[in-house]
Amino acid sequence: MAGDGSGGEVLDHFDHLRPVCVEHLEASMNDLEGKRVMVVGLGVSGRAAARFLAVRGAQLVLTDRRPDAPTAGLPAAEIHLGEGDPAWLAGVSLLVVSPGVPRDSALVVEARRRGVPVIGELELASRFVAGPLVAITGTNGKSTVTTMVGEALKRAGMNVFVGGNLGVPLIEAAGREFDALVVEVSSFQLETIETFHPRVAVHLNLTDDHFERYSGLEEYGRAKARIFENQDPGDFAILNRDDRNVFALAPGLRAQVVSFGCGVPPPIGNAIWPEDGSLAFRVGERRGRIDLSGFRLPGRHNLANAMAASAAALAIGAPPDAIGAALAEFRPLAHRIEFVREWHGVVFIDDSKATNVGAVVEALEAIKPPVILIAGGMDKGGDYTPLRKPLRERVKLAILIGAARDTMRRALDGAVEIAIEPGLAEAVRLAAQVACPGDTVMLSPACSSFDQFRNYAERGEVFKELVRAL
CATH class of the missing domain: 3.40.50.720 (NAD(P)-binding Rossmann-like Domain)
Known part of the structure; x- marks a missing residue:
């Protein structure tokens, strides 16, 4: 792309x-x-x-x-x-x-x-809801950023609907008055839009995913890019400048582009970036800083999430103090690098929402090694080889489960010690047997859950039950 x-x-x-x-x-x-x-x-x-x-x-x-x-x-x-x-x-x-x-x-x-x-349903709903739409898409981080934006706008005193692909369908907001509607939108939903027009559209990142539906990254990326197609110069398009596939969209957009990223910001134009324990920003006519001293979510990817959410909230009119307060109070969502328990000096982490390789790479970067990684499930057609480097550097044992375990083993062989188990219960049992004090055992599958579970949430809940039963 x-x-x-x-x-x-x-x-x-x-x-x-x-x-x-x-x-x-x-x-x-x-x-x-x-x-x-x-x-x-x-x-x-x-x-x-x-x-x-x-x-x-x-x-x-x-x-x-x-x-x-x-x-x-x-x-x-x-x-x-x-x-x-x-x-x-x-x-x-x-x-x-x-x-x-x-x-x-x-x-x-x-x-x-x-x-x-x-x-x-997204297109249908957009024809009947009242209030400016903030729409968030991307391969990873959508739910976190959607929730962050909602919390920031609520902190600013706004009456806000938060939903979409996150949980509550947008159509549930029809007939009700809101100051803003914040929705997570997937590529699948964007395939069937016609007039869907977000006041603020956010594209977080683009990595291999859903190749069981799309022919490759190109087609998948085009579906994501539809989030911007009905915007006009009075709207805001918030793009990750650290993701070349996402930021390549900027020159062709009609909306005002706001870039976010961890690197050096552009000398001119709308942007948000980390600087001296805060987020510095230029958004429209607004200039200032958002305090990050209370922000507790680990990892570079969560810093990027905070920047994207802050830019969206600023574009809707939230004051920096309200955004900073919301970020300080924010806690990880369920099944997203979620602490489960410490057992005999071993920390257990539920990252069941990591259903693609990019999400697992981000999680491994955020967690202190050494890690015992539990991965696998139903293959989505992506490439597992980007996992080889972080596995080699941060993982002492990869326990592979589910329908994709043999495919993953072939892709990862030689990068790390690998164990094969049929399911999650056996994997947790083995991890508990071999873990030492100071290790982290993390479920971060890089696959969907449908071979053994209804969804990623059920998989995460089962993992937590198994860990708490140790």
Whole structure:
């Protein structure tokens, strides 16, 4: 992506994911009463979209490819479970698709062929919420930065909605008044936007991830870059200048760019950077410093998160003192380099949210060695070799588990001592047996959890239960 230079091409090349012309979408949104609307995928966001559409008087068709998908609590609707049948689309004038639904789903492909608008819950919600949007994307750190921004704005006395991919769907904010709406947005969600227009858009970083869905970093990066496509010169685009793939977008953006990074800041332009125990900033007409003396999160990546969150809060109008106070009070989110317990001089850390290689590299940089690393799960198609250097330098033993363990062993062989275990319980048992006082045992998988768990949160909770039972 760095070779794209202008950044404009990155946005232009993603036309093939735009589901329908804006004029057609606007006509569909004007009046949902009596319209036949299909919701594809009945997870958290799909259910929230269905409830909203029902209140608006839409005639609902609800579908999920899972034959055993729960249907209790859904609004009145025609419900179909299992593999999608294009016949279900009869009379449908709008398709609302959940983020996890494949782009080649039979229903999605046929809807587009028929000219039926295909949008996601994020796009639907953005048409009905009131207040400036702050949207955060990137491979790693989205949830942390989204929460940080929300806390900073609340500290400034604002009435704030915090959600999106983080947990509470944005559609839950429809019909309510907020001073700002802060949302985590994923590449999957950005694939189906049309008019989604954040006042502040943040792109944190870009590393290998989700290659089970995308052909490579180029296509994945283009999906992320869509966060900026509807911004105008009155908006702010906050970019990581230490990430060449992210910062390459800057010249092609219409919004005012604010860069953040740990290196030397540019001599001119909007920027935020660390300096003498604080964050110095130039954002629009504002100049000043944010006190970092109380900030406790470890690692260079968390310093970058604090800069990104501060820049976003400043762009919305929060005072530096409120931002500094929020950063001082901030604690790690669950399953993100989270301290579990110390046992016989050994520290146990839950970093189950690290579902890609880049997140594990960041975690290893933040944790004092020597480390016993528990990694593995379901492979996402990425390259594990960037782990070789930090493993060699900071890890005494890598315990590999799950479906990806043999793939990981081949990629990491020779960099560190490796042990293979079938699952998490066996890995924790082995780690406890071989750990010495002063060691850190960290679950940081570099893989998704779906081979053995419902999600990363369940994996993290199981890890914590196993550790507390030692």
